[in-house]
Amino acid sequence: MVVPKGYKACLICVMLAVGQQTVVLCAFNETEQVRAGLSTVPVRTYMSILLLKHRLNLTVEEYEKIFHSINGILFPGGGSDLKTSAFAKAAGIFYKLAIEAFDAGDYFPIWGTCMGHQELTFLTSGKDLLIRTNTENMALPLNLTDAAASSKMFQNLPPGVYKALSRDPLTGNFHHFSISLQDFLGNEKLKNFYSILSTNTDSKGVEFVSTMEGIRYPFYGVLWHPEVNRFMWKTDRSFPHSANAVQLSCSLADFFVNEARKNFHHFPNVEEERAALIYNDLPRYVPTSDYIQVYFF
Numbered sequence: 001m002v003v004p005k006g007y008k009a010c011l012i013c014v015m016l017a018v019g020q021q022t023v024v025l026c027a028f029n030e031t032e033q034v035r036a037g038l039s040t041v042p043v044r045t046y047m048s049i050l051l052l053k054h055r056l057n058l059t060v061e062e063y064e065k066i067f068h069s070i071n072g073i074l075f076p077g078g079g080s081d082l083k084t085s086a087f088a089k090a091a092g093i094f095y096k097l098a099i100e101a102f103d104a105g106d107y108f109p110i111w112g113t114c115m116g117h118q119e120l121t122f123l124t125s126g127k128d129l130l131i132r133t134n135t136e137n138m139a140l141p142l143n144l145t146d147a148a149a150s151s152k153m154f155q156n157l158p159p160g161v162y163k164a165l166s167r168d169p170l171t172g173n174f175h176h177f178s179i180s181l182q183d184f185l186g187n188e189k190l191k192n193f194y195s196i197l198s199t200n201t202d203s204k205g206v207e208f209v210s211t212m213e214g215i216r217y218p219f220y221g222v223l224w225h226p227e228v229n230r231f232m233w234k235t236d237r238s239f240p241h242s243a244n245a246v247q248l249s250c251s252l253a254d255f256f257v258n259e260a261r262k263n264f265h266h267f268p269n270v271e272e273e274r275a276a277l278i279y280n281d282l283p284r285y286v287p288t289s290d291y292i293q294v295y296f297f
Contacts, residue, residue: 056086063093069267072109072260073098075116077174077225082115082122082130091116095123102217109218109259114175117212117221121179125189130177133202139169139238140224142198142210151197152259153213153220157251164244171210171224171248172232172239173200178208178223194221218259226252234290 058066073094080087098108112120122128144166148154154162164170181199184190198211200223210223228239229249267273283293 056090058090060093063090064097067094067097067101067108068265069273071263071265072111072256074256075110075112075119077114077116080115082119082128088119088122091119092123095120098219099217107218107259107262108265109256109263110220111256112219112221113227114223114225117223118175118177118179120212120219120221121184121190124193125187127187129179129183129187129190131180131183131206131208132176133178133206133208134204135173135175135178135200135202135208135223137238138173139240140171140173140200140210141166141169142171143200144198145196147195148197148211151195151213152218153197153211153252153255156255158247161244161247161251165248168242168244169238170229170240170242170245171222171226172228172237173210173224174228174237175223178202178206178210181207181209184209193217194219218262220256222252232290233292237290 075091078087082088095110098110101108110120112118118130121130142148142165144154149162154165157165161170179190181196184196193215194212195215196209196212198209199207200210201207208223212221213219226249228237229241229245232239285292286294
């Protein structure tokens with residue numbers, strides 16, 4: 001790959017999973033809302049990007065090869081089983097590899113959105129601690145904890161955006177299950193692994209953990225969807241589109257890309273990278289879809 005002198009190119013791998021079909025995509029910088037189903041795999045991207053696709057149900061050796069070709073991984077939202085799905089299997093492998101790499105001095109970040117956040121809590125605790133919450137299709141401000149202001153995730157947010165984060169409904173929530181604050185704090189593995197940056201309360205008064213980041217490891221989880229603030233436009237959905245909401249989405253994307261720049265994995269050769277590029281496929285405009293642009297595989 002040829003990149004400008006002084007530019008650190010980042011490959012971020014995004015695992016997609018809905019139902020039984022799952023896909024892995026890799027990107028320069030970050031890919032946005034993603035979905036895999038019987039017919040569609042839409043991807044929203046921005047900044048300078050290259051996308052690569054790989055199917056799941058690979059061998060451990062094949063996952064290890066992918067791991068050493070990318071600079072970070074994003075576990076997205078979806079509806080896969082956290083324990084038994086192909087998504088869960090692959091996530092577990094990457095999670096283990098990321099911990100081993102970090103302990104050996106190889107900085108490898110993980111980001112989990114919605115289901116990805118839930119998967120991280122399962123991988124860390126070894127338990128499914130999720131409870132049903134009434135949190136579908138609502139935009140919420142965050143109840144920031146004392147740890148938020150000095151956190152890696154939030155400390156460099158524009159001051160106006162950080163202030164609005166706890167005042168205005170900047171975060172889109174589309175999940176049916178959460179981990180309660182009580183259950184999180186009651187689990188020693190979770191409590192010692194992650195710092196809680198925010199909580200929220202559902203319509204029935206259940207307080208749950210909505211944002212977390214690793215204390216030692218560069219692992220980040222949000223139960224809300226930063227990407228919808230810029231790329232989702234259905235009028236019957238609670239997608240925040242204010243200036244602060246858009247800036248929040250941009251800032252968090254920049255943050256994770258900068259985290260990935262600390263890693264120096266790369267593909268073994270240009271030919272393998274080019275063969276995997278999503279540019280070999282063409283997206284279609286599908287106005288009836290939530291995602292507008294759709295890749296068919």
